[in-house]
Amino acid sequence: MAMENWAEASSDLQAFDPENGEPIVPAALRAPLPRAWQWLDGSAFRTHADLMQIALGHDPIEAEKPLMYQGMSHQFLGPTEDVALPSVQDGIDFEGEFGVIVDHVPMGTSPAKAMDHIKLIVQINDWSLRAIAPVEMKTGFGWIQAKPACSMAPFAVTPDELGDGWQDGRVCLDLEVDWNGKRFGAANGCEMAFGFHELVAHAAHTRELAAGTIIGSGTVSNANYPEVGSSCISEVRAIEMIRDKGPASTAFMAFGDMIRMEGRGVDGSSPFGAIEQQVVDGSSR
Amino acid sequence: MAMENWAEASSDLQAFDPENGEPIVPAALRAPLPRAWQWLDGSAFRTHADLMQIALGHDPIEAEKPLMYQGMSHQFLGPTEDVALPSVQDGIDFEGEFGVIVDHVPMGTSPAKAMDHIKLIVQINDWSLRAIAPVEMKTGFGWIQAKPACSMAPFAVTPDELGDGWQDGRVCLDLEVDWNGKRFGAANGCEMAFGFHELVAHAAHTRELAAGTIIGSGTVSNANYPEVGSSCISEVRAIEMIRDKGPASTAFMAFGDMIRMEGRGVDGSSPFGAIEQQVVDGSSR
Numbered sequence: 001m002a003m004e005n006w007a008e009a010s011s012d013l014q015a016f017d018p019e020n021g022e023p024i025v026p027a028a029l030r031a032p033l034p035r036a037w038q039w040l041d042g043s044a045f046r047t048h049a050d051l052m053q054i055a056l057g058h059d060p061i062e063a064e065k066p067l068m069y070q071g072m073s074h075q076f077l078g079p080t081e082d083v084a085l086p087s088v089q090d091g092i093d094f095e096g097e098f099g100v101i102v103d104h105v106p107m108g109t110s111p112a113k114a115m116d117h118i119k120l121i122v123q124i125n126d127w128s129l130r131a132i133a134p135v136e137m138k139t140g141f142g143w144i145q146a147k148p149a150c151s152m153a154p155f156a157v158t159p160d161e162l163g164d165g166w167q168d169g170r171v172c173l174d175l176e177v178d179w180n181g182k183r184f185g186a187a188n189g190c191e192m193a194f195g196f197h198e199l200v201a202h203a204a205h206t207r208e209l210a211a212g213t214i215i216g217s218g219t220v221s222n223a224n225y226p227e228v229g230s231s232c233i234s235e236v237r238a239i240e241m242i243r244d245k246g247p248a249s250t251a252f253m254a255f256g257d258m259i260r261m262e263g264r265g266v267d268g269s270s271p272f273g274a275i276e277q278q279v280v281d282g283s284s285r
Numbered sequence: 286m287a288m289e290n291w292a293e294a295s296s297d298l299q300a301f302d303p304e305n306g307e308p309i310v311p312a313a314l315r316a317p318l319p320r321a322w323q324w325l326d327g328s329a330f331r332t333h334a335d336l337m338q339i340a341l342g343h344d345p346i347e348a349e350k351p352l353m354y355q356g357m358s359h360q361f362l363g364p365t366e367d368v369a370l371p372s373v374q375d376g377i378d379f380e381g382e383f384g385v386i387v388d389h390v391p392m393g394t395s396p397a398k399a400m401d402h403i404k405l406i407v408q409i410n411d412w413s414l415r416a417i418a419p420v421e422m423k424t425g426f427g428w429i430q431a432k433p434a435c436s437m438a439p440f441a442v443t444p445d446e447l448g449d450g451w452q453d454g455r456v457c458l459d460l461e462v463d464w465n466g467k468r469f470g471a472a473n474g475c476e477m478a479f480g481f482h483e484l485v486a487h488a489a490h491t492r493e494l495a496a497g498t499i500i501g502s503g504t505v506s507n508a509n510y511p512e513v514g515s516s517c518i519s520e521v522r523a524i525e526m527i528r529d530k531g532p533a534s535t536a537f538m539a540f541g542d543m544i545r546m547e548g549r550g551v552d553g554s555s556p557f558g559a560i561e562q563q564v565v566d567g568s569s570r
Contacts, residue, residue: 035495037320037359040429061424069426070355074322074495086393086491107567108371129491139346141354142427144325148491206371206414206433210320210359282392 031152043218084282091130096231169195185229316437328503369567376415381516454480470514
């Protein structure tokens with residue numbers, strides 16, 4: 001695969017001219033990596049962490065290091081694939097985020113050197129089941145049932161393709177999120193407390209990272225959420241709890257709901273293409 | 286790979302006659318799966334969970350479901366491979382356990398049906414860094430830096446090969462553990478609070494499991510530990526803390542230390558072969 005021999009593969013990819021090929025049929029596109037050897041998802045937006053503490057009702061997390069969990073990586077859903085989940089009682093939620101794909105990273109790599117290992121950037125929906133999340137979190141073991149397969153937008157791009165949209169290891173693009181056709185948020189990826197290079201170095205502290213390892217930013221979230229909105233339902237529910245001093249009013253997703261996510265450059269560009277998916281009843285499968 | 290087409294592969298494997306081939310050179314053996322799409326490790330021995338609570342100093346874990354974390358799966362060290370880790374300050378510990386390898390498991394599979402998906406059984410050393418573990422555990426996100434690559438004994442065997450050693454989804458073999466040539470423990474795998482079929486069903490509640498997914502038992506541990514010993518250093522340290530009403534006296538591993546683990550049947554058989562590895566300084570790699 002290209003990630004395992006990047007020096008050679010990248011020149012072939014550079015030579016590819018999208019203007020000169022077949023027209024793109026969105027429904028035929030799969031995830032850039034339909035499966036990967038490793039998926040490590042950070043939680044690098046402080047606003048998200050602060051609001052999730054209220055949404056899930058756990059104690060404040062005291063951590064000087066980046067927050068990160070190991071997620072399932074054997075399956076990434078394609079951008080228009082149906083999302084089959086067992087029950088709406090589980091609190092079905094989306095989490096819009098950005099991610100990077102690295103080549104082989106040796107154990108003990110510094111953040112500065114980690115930057116050079118970031119070869120591709122992707123856009124991810126990290127599906128989450130919020131009724132299960134706090135129960136699993138309390139064990140300290142992280143999430144299994146609360147984190148089913150993620151989805152990925154169709155195109156992975158090299159950092160240079162983003163131009164000013166790639167700054168200090170951060171994806172400085174608005175992530176436009178539409179739930180059932182209505183704008184839900186357009187938070188910017190620039191506000192990460194740690195850059196992706198720091199997340200990569202954190203992940204590689206006691207292990208090598210295999211080529212093709214994907215590292216996520218965590219839910220894109222901004223301090224000015226009243227203006228830009230959110231990238232997951234749980235944050236909105238936390239905001240409602242604070243505002244109303246009571247229970248949240250926005251329900252989680254229902255079967256049949258549509259979610260659309262598209263990273264947008266200041267020039268209006270869409271480097272990753274869109275995720276546009278329906279949640280369906282997977283209980284009888 | 287064999288796990289993805291088990292019906293065909295299993296008959297070829299059944300026809301294999303180990304008496305009729307090349308002599309085995311232990312140093313040339315690798316892990317049965319040197320990498321896998323998914324590694325989910327349970328913690329199914331209550332004695333281990335109770336002692337770890339003391340060793341790591343966390344609150345009691347209240348969970349009706351099996352405890353399980355998602356570990357790194359892109360690398361499993363071979364049975365005699367050196368184990369390079371960055372620092373003895375991290376509290377280097379072994380964790381002797383058994384594991385199973387499944388074929389494709391659909392989402393929502395019941396424990397009874399999960400039993401049929403268990404195709405192979407393996408023996409694992411789940412390396413752990415105990416100075417980092419409680420810090421990561423407190424975040425609720427599970428372990429990243431505290432869980433480097435695991436090691437695997439050379440042979441994976443079908444459940445029927447274990448005879449009476451496979452009962453109710455449990456590996457009823459003694460796991461002989463020797464640290465620097467001295468017997469450390471020989472706890473039996475039968476005492477799991479949940480059988481492997483229940484761990485598989487737990488893992489598959491909201492996701493499919495890819496063929497070749499490995500599910501671990503957690504550290505093998507018995508209630509009669511004063512007689513049989515332990516399968517990790519942390520348990521011995523917890524026992525010392527209780528006994529001495531003070532700090533533990535047994536130190537974690539040093540560079541140069543050897544660890545040997547071998548599952549042993551009542552007939553003296555060694556179905557998985559032995560793990561025999563040295564811990565080495567990986568800081569300069």
